[in-house]
Amino acid sequence: EAQVTQNPRYLITVTGKKLTVTCSQNMNHEYMSWYRQDPGLGLRQIYYSMNVEVTDKGDVPEGYKVSRKEKRNFPLILESPSPNQTSLYFCASSSRWPAGANVLTFGAGSRLTVL
Amino acid sequence: QKEVEQNSGPLSVPEGAIASLNCTYSDRGSQSFFWYRQYSGKSPELIMFIYSNGDKEDGRFTAQLNKASQYVSLLIRDSQPSDSATYLCAVMGSGAQKLVFGQGTRLTINP
Numbered sequence: 001e002a003q004v005t006q007n008p009r010y011l012i013t014v015t016g017k018k019l020t021v022t023c024s025q026n027m028n029h030e031y032m033s034w035y036r037q038d039p040g041l042g043l044r045q046i047y048y049s050m051n052v053e054v055t056d057k058g059d060v061p062e063g064y065k066v067s068r069k070e071k072r073n074f075p076l077i078l079e080s081p082s083p084n085q086t087s088l089y090f091c092a093s094s095s096r097w098p099a100g101a102n103v104l105t106f107g108a109g110s111r112l113t114v115l
Numbered sequence: 116q117k118e119v120e121q122n123s124g125p126l127s128v129p130e131g132a133i134a135s136l137n138c139t140y141s142d143r144g145s146q147s148f149f150w151y152r153q154y155s156g157k158s159p160e161l162i163m164f165i166y167s168n169g170d171k172e173d174g175r176f177t178a179q180l181n182k183a184s185q186y187v188s189l190l191i192r193d194s195q196p197s198d199s200a201t202y203l204c205a206v207m208g209s210g211a212q213k214l215v216f217g218q219g220t221r222l223t224i225n226p
Contacts (some may be wrong), residue, residue: 013139035216040123042218043159058213090158103149104214106158 002027006091006107013081014115021076021110023091024062029096032074033104036060036087043090049074088112118142121217125127126215134191136202136218141185144209146185148180151203153219159203163189194224 004025013019025032033048035058045058049068063085065077074093078085089113092104119140128134136150147166151159164173164176165187177190187206191198204217 024205035215040218042119042121043205043216044214045213070165103147103164104159106160109156109158 001099002105004091004093004105006089006110008110009108010111012113012115014083015054016080018080019078019112021078021091023074023076024072025091025105026072027073027093027095027105028071029093029095029105030071032068033092034064034066034074034076035092037090037109038086038087046076046089049100049102050057053107066111078112081112083114086114097100117217118208118215119204119217121202121204121220123218124221125223126220127223127225128194130194130196130224132194134194134224135221136189136191136204136220136222138187138189138204138206139185140187140204140215142204142206142208143182143185145182145185145206146209147207148178149205149207149214150176150178150189151205151216153201153203155200162202181192191222196224196226198222201225 007022030051034046035043044060047066049055089109121138122216131144149164150162153159165180175192179188194220201219203219
């Protein structure tokens with residue numbers, strides 16, 4: 001089954017404790033992206049990657065890092081999490097960027113709470 | 116001014132009626148426009164996309180685009196309770212690198 005898999009789905013952590021949210025897709029997509037979703041603010045892009053070893057900042061990159069060493073994986077790293085990073089995170093991928101139908105396939109989401 | 120704006124709602128519509136969801140965008144050079152549906156606690160799923168001015172129909176859904184007015188809408192005919200969800204408008208900007216989402220409109224269909 002074609003899918004984007006995120007882990008963990010739920011995580012409660014404490015301020016300053018480094019964590020990684022993994023994202024993997026099995027569709028051979030070139031484009032991958034991370035979003036965070038907060039009430040009243042919609043989906044905001046954190047980082048995106050056009051292909052292996054090519055990453056760029058989105059709208060809200062502060063406090064996050066990413067890497068794209070393999071085509072299928074795009075982990076999101078929080079080096080020193082803070083409470084304002086408490087959010088619902090979505091990873092998404094696409095094979096036809098920038099144009100084309102069926103643009104983004106989303107993962108199931110990772111709900112992160114930073115105490 | 117937000118890049119993509121939607122009325123956050125909630126929008127309440129009786130079952131069987133037409134639900135109308137609206138979205139405006141600021142980048143006049145935007146080329147592609149998408150509507151995603153998101154059920155509570157779930158990930159967004161693509162409903163429709165539209166590139167050209169005018170209407171595009173797919174079953175009970177119609178997307179309307181007016182580039183001169185920088186306005187895109189989604190009509191849902193014969194609304195069903197299962198249509199109750201948050202609807203996200205997304206716009207591909209002129210740089211074609213980023214998909215910008217609106218804050219979403221929460222729609223409730225009342226039986």
